[in-house]
Amino acid sequence: MSRNGHSATVANVGHPALAEAFTLDRPRARWHDETLWFVRSKRDKAAWTLPEWELLRETASAIKAHTMSRLAEYLEQFERQAQKLGVTVHWAKDAAEHNEIVLGILQRRGAKKLVKSKSMLTEECHLNPYLERHGIEVVDTDLGERIVQLAGEPPSHIVLPAIHKKKEDVGEIFHEHLGTPAGASDPLFLAEAARQHLRDKFMQADAALTGVNFAIAETGGIVICTNEGNADLGVSLPKVHIACMGIEKLIPRAADLSVFLRLLARSATGQPITTYSSHFHGPMPGAEMHIVLVDNGRTEILGSDEFRRSLNCIRCGACMNTCPVYRRSGGHSYESTVPGPIGSILAPSRDAKLHGSLPFACSLCGSCTDVCPVKIDIHHQLLTWRKEINHRGLLSLSKRVGMKLMSRLFSSPRIYAASGWLARKIVPRLPRFMLYNRMNAWGKRRELPEFPRESFREQFARRKNGKGGHGK
Amino acid sequence: MGSRENILQAVRAKQLPDKPAPSLEQNWIRYEDRRAQFAAALQSVGGRCEFVAGGAAAAAKLAEHPAWSAAEKIVSLVPDVVAGNCDLATVDDPHKLEDVDFAILRGSIAVAENGAVWVTDQGLKHRAVYFIAQHLVLVVPAGAIVDNMAQAYEKLQFAGPGYGAFLSGPSKTADIEQSLVIGAHGPRSMTVFLIEAI
């Protein structure tokens, strides 16, 4: 089956419209919001167990900056070391080449059934539909990914792919595809059904494909982190392991993992470490291992002084869990493989026109920047993207007009004071239909605050003249 | 020009000022009671830790495991604790390990900060046994607990081909409504014996 709803194939209608659709089911939207906030709180607790948390973040950020400053060297070193271990290393400039390489490996081996563990890169490249078109059965084995795969949807979160689904939804999907009894929605029962179903798939697979969390230049090894053990089980049975990675996954030394592995799971789910943190150095005896290094727009981001740091992301998802917009609008409203704050930087880098609404899906609260384990200045980059989108003339008309008016208003103290006075006098008397209508997006499901009778300037002037207040 | 050269050239096109790699030698966390910390950390991720004097004591504890009495197929690389009845050396295909109930294997380092144990495939014909067994038991020397991950990596070497992993608790998922379910694809339980003499 293939997934629909992808940004590459469907016209992008922009974040506001999709976010609105998501918020229509209010109990579900609230549940989504609260659940992600709960994950965020677990992250806080885990971070507070380590007095060196900030030092770890600093160190991680410095390792990434160092790596990027010598990325070509490290890529070459990694390739050399991996080859020494018996790995075949491939390079792909874009998604199409990546997909061809993977298909080529499978076809050479006559492989028809592929088990996959989580890989955002293959999502980005739309590998699944491509392979399926060529007659390969592709099974996502991470439970959350399997759920959305069966539902024909893309993941809505990079760590919690099915976070937008309620257990009743999962029950229905499993009833349809795995034959579980109708109405069964107990997570324990459903997870057990998935375990049995996926065991069969593991046993039958001809090849396994995984993502990569970290690639070690010094040793040529790759590290994969999961909680379910699906990557490990997947690659330890068949004779072919294909690992696909963006070129930004490099780290110089194995010991650097002592920093990243301490940050990743704590930031992602509040666990002290993922259940499986597996280091693969070369293929299993008698098997083959392929690593595909993919650019697909990354070198372009690397060349940009403004957005280079967005490549440091270790895909923990913390910025999503904490983001007030993401929590309330859901991952699918971003129409981007990586949603949320970091996705709103990466997606416009890929296609600013298509994803131009994303940098505006942000209140600039800065919470993402506060939690990011590698200290990416996420909200600053989002602000920079807004300017860039305006600069390139990609702003929507309503935003353009609004911004013009705002800039007029703010640049003239007299107009500013006068319009404030007018608003205070007039708005409270206006009938509702004039305030809460199509023109005022802010008035949807939101009430205006009560207007003060005096502005700050008026109060200040009055107190300075000694007319009342608490002054001396 | 192939993609390899293309990509490397594009990476090199932007000359970035050299940024030094940071030092990893810092005052990372240490624990007064590493054993208690390890046991608590492992428990928090759904695993179980037992401190035992030797193989016999471990065997006695293992017998208390709720699934032990029903176990039929057992792989053991730690005969001092228990003898297995499935010799990996004679298994030609890892798929045949599908019905292994218990795997009793060795771990070399235990990490107090996160309850993880380092395991490898050295001397192990099929690494699949770590993930395919219904229950996993790891036997680790009690003296091999370190405080934190930095200390763990100081002890690790990656010279040549091989597999190694930090395992922390049984396989788990929370992908259905964030409800924690133990036993996703891999083992449904993980027991760590920290053993004094072996």
Ligand code: SF4
């Ligand atoms: S940008 Fe930072 S917080 Fe967001 S997913 Fe990446 S590493 Fe995590």
